[in-house]
Amino acid sequence: MASIGGIAAVGNLWLTKCSSSKQCIFLATLKPRNPSSSHTGISIRDNPNYYSVLERRISSKIIGHRNLGARNSVQLDAVYITSEDEDEMGEGFFEAIEELERMAREPSDVLEEMNEKLSARELQLVLVYFAQEGRDSWCALEVFEWLKKENRVDKETMELMVSIMCTWVKKLIEGKNEVEDVVDLLVDMDCVGLKTSFSMVEKVISLYWEAGERDGTVLFVKEVLRRGLSMRLDGDEGKKGGPAGYLAWKMMEEGKYRDAAKLVIHLKECGLKPDVYSYLIAMTAVVKELNEFAKSLRKLKSFTKANLVAHLDPESLHLVQDYQNDLLSDGLHLSNCILQEWGPQFHGVVHERLLAMYICAGRGSEAERQLWEMKLVGKEADADLYDIVLAICASQGETGSIGRLMARVDCVGALRRKKTLSWLLRGYVKGGHFKKAAETVVKMLDLGFFPELLDRVAVMQGLSRRIQLQGNVDTYLTLCKRLSDAGLIGPALVYVHMRKHKLWVIKML
Numbered sequence: 001m002a003s004i005g006g007i008a009a010v011g012n013l014w015l016t017k018c019s020s021s022k023q024c025i026f027l028a029t030l031k032p033r034n035p036s037s038s039h040t041g042i043s044i045r046d047n048p049n050y051y052s053v054l055e056r057r058i059s060s061k062i063i064g065h066r067n068l069g070a071r072n073s074v075q076l077d078a079v080y081i082t083s084e085d086e087d088e089m090g091e092g093f094f095e096a097i098e099e100l101e102r103m104a105r106e107p108s109d110v111l112e113e114m115n116e117k118l119s120a121r122e123l124q125l126v127l128v129y130f131a132q133e134g135r136d137s138w139c140a141l142e143v144f145e146w147l148k149k150e151n152r153v154d155k156e157t158m159e160l161m162v163s164i165m166c167t168w169v170k171k172l173i174e175g176k177n178e179v180e181d182v183v184d185l186l187v188d189m190d191c192v193g194l195k196t197s198f199s200m201v202e203k204v205i206s207l208y209w210e211a212g213e214r215d216g217t218v219l220f221v222k223e224v225l226r227r228g229l230s231m232r233l234d235g236d237e238g239k240k241g242g243p244a245g246y247l248a249w250k251m252m253e254e255g256k257y258r259d260a261a262k263l264v265i266h267l268k269e270c271g272l273k274p275d276v277y278s279y280l281i282a283m284t285a286v287v288k289e290l291n292e293f294a295k296s297l298r299k300l301k302s303f304t305k306a307n308l309v310a311h312l313d314p315e316s317l318h319l320v321q322d323y324q325n326d327l328l329s330d331g332l333h334l335s336n337c338i339l340q341e342w343g344p345q346f347h348g349v350v351h352e353r354l355l356a357m358y359i360c361a362g363r364g365s366e367a368e369r370q371l372w373e374m375k376l377v378g379k380e381a382d383a384d385l386y387d388i389v390l391a392i393c394a395s396q397g398e399t400g401s402i403g404r405l406m407a408r409v410d411c412v413g414a415l416r417r418k419k420t421l422s423w424l425l426r427g428y429v430k431g432g433h434f435k436k437a438a439e440t441v442v443k444m445l446d447l448g449f450f451p452e453l454l455d456r457v458a459v460m461q462g463l464s465r466r467i468q469l470q471g472n473v474d475t476y477l478t479l480c481k482r483l484s485d486a487g488l489i490g491p492a493l494v495y496v497h498m499r500k501h502k503l504w505v506i507k508m509l
Contacts, residue, residue: 093118095114095117096111096114096118097126103136103139112146120154123157124157127143128160137168140164141189141192158194161194165185165200169182169185169204169207173207173213174211182204182220183224186200187227199246201229204220205220205243217247220243221243225242225272226272241277242277244275245264245275245277245282248263249281251263251285252285252288257288257292258285260285261282261283261330261331263282264279264281264282265282265330276338279337283335283350286330286331286353287356293323294361297320324361328363331354331357335353347377348374348379349379351379352374352381355370358370359388362392364389364401365398368393383412383416387423390406390423391423393427394423394431395431396431406420414449425451425455428440429462434462437459438478445482450486456488456489464476473496476494494507
């Protein structure tokens with residue numbers, strides 16, 4: 001027998017006159033499911049005749065179906081169901097429709113009276129009938145509520161009703177209805193006991209988003225938060241970020257990281273209460289925006305070195321700094337909201353995101369502080385993060401931070417120690433602190449570690465370009481000798497030209 005689940009995606013529905021008191025024709029053209037749908041297990045296809053209105057009044061069908069003599073047939077694409085199911089569309093079905101349309105009694109009373117006359121299939125078809133455009137949708141909800149009360153809702157019926165609800169929501173959105181109407185429909189869905197295997201709030205947000213209704217999406221999220229319906233409609237969905245967090249993720253998927261962070265801040269300023277995970281998602285958006293901004297600056301710097309673009313003027317540099325400061329300010333605002341309104345169980349993840357923010361922004365001392373804050377709340381940062389922060393501090397010449405971060409080197413293994421010293425060396429090179437870099441190379445050699453070739457070359461070149469500065473000659477000669485003793489370079493020829501005496505002093509190391 002064909003599954004009634006297929007009716008959840010009917011494109012056209014006609015109920016025509018049948019041949020005898022027990023036989024009729026029910027034709028349903030099934031639309032294929034959309035495999036690309038990622039939000040629900042129910043596929044909704046656009047069709048102007050979706051749940052089309054019956055051509056005749058049901059009362060005329062009840063009279064007419066007794067006068068003809070034809071064989072029962074149900075067509076679902078290439079699947080045909082014949083006389084085996086001839087009793088599924090009996091008189092009870094038509095009588096139930098007629099009684100429900102009269103609205104003389106409560107739907108539950110009608111269904112209770114005809115309970116024995118209606119099969120599970122016929123009850124599903126009653127739902128389909130009243131779900132059609134032009135029919136009383138309230139009656140469909142009443143029918144479903146009665147089915148829930150009588151424990152007659154199986155998986156197929158639930159999927160059918162979910163599909164009907166999704167269709168109603170989609171039509172409201174496409175029809176530019178008020179956001180309040182959409183939320184009211186979700187409340188009605190909850191009241192009749194309709195439970196989905198997915199987040200209905202997230203589904204509605206996706207429908208708004210896919211329809212290009214960006215402002216409508218924000219208004220919908222505001223209305224859900226204002227009524228406090230997120231947990232009621234979706235159950236334990238808070239850990240996903242709730243409606244605000246889900247919309248923020250939708251924005252982030254399109255690369256609108258700043259908008260995602262501003263959304264949560266805006267909701268907070270409107271007096272609404274996004275959940276804690278929405279704030280964490282917004283902080284993640286700030287980190288991503290800072291990271292993308294840093295990438296753009298590095299690319300611009302490479303173009304400048306290649307003389308492809310001019311150097312930034314002071315005003316442009318000021319704008320760059322202001323934008324980065326604004327991003328950091330947004331991140332701090334979000335973190336303060338979490339630290340003030342939620343318990344200490346979230347402090348670790350907050351400091352972790354603040355650490356990522358300051359690393360992306362190249363703020364060494366602030367990043368180091370977050371490392372110790374994480375340690376104080378019992379969340380140990382990865383060793384690589386310590387090394388990255390150390391390199392940033394080295395590039396900026398933060399002597400105090402470097403000393404504190406290097407204090408842990410004596411407590412780690414040889415491999416980790418070499419890696420940490422390599423990060424320190426590269427930080428000094430990036431910041432142009434070549435004397436400190438040379439001292440780090442010597443220290444590594446003393447410990448039996450050989451710096452990478454590119455690191456050694458960078459230090460040697462940096463010192464040679466600055467050899468005329470006071471103290472650099474001795475540093476350069478000492479480094480050459482140590483590298484030669486370690487067999488890392490060949491004999492070095494050092495020469496000095498004394499112009500006053502027109503004298504060249506040459507020495508081989």
